[in-house]
Amino acid sequence: MFHVVATLNRDTGNIIVITAYEPDDEHLCFRKNQKAIMKCVMCKRGETKPGVTSVLLTRDDFTLVMRDVPAEICEICSEDYIDGGVAKRLYHLADEIQHQGTLIDVRKYQTTPEVSCPVEG
Structure with a gap:
């Protein structure tokens, strides 16, 4: 599991990756049912839960x-x-909707x- 923080350059429409990382053992742990959970990278205190x-x-005039x-x-x-x-x-999906005008x-x-959009697994 990788975590990516990115932003959109509104002038060029390019996505800028700020950081990408694979959580280490300190940030990644497992619930009793073996589903991975993560310690929050921002506050470093909380654990994540599904929600x-x-x-x-946004890109150019599209939102x-x-x-x-x-x-x-x-x-x-x-x-x-x-x-991811x-x-x-x-x-x-956003790209497809924007191209529709x-x-x-x-x-x-x-x-x-x-809208049909190819997704690689």
Whole structure:
């Protein structure tokens, strides 16, 4: 499992990776059912728990708000961590919607995308 922190350069439309890392044993642990959880990298005190978050993506004049996106949420500071596969899917979906000429779109995240977008596993 990798964690990536990135931002969008609005002038060029490029995504800039600020940092990417694989959590070490100090930050990654396991629940009793063997599902991985992570200690929060931001506050360094909380553990993450499954939840949902909203994601705001902007590029040029286009804005997409995706609600109810599955994420791991820190129980202390509420920092959210989105799985790489989910993030990739959101970027593909945003690209597809923007190319349709949409300027603003607000959607609820669904496990089956409304717009077909290839996602590698």
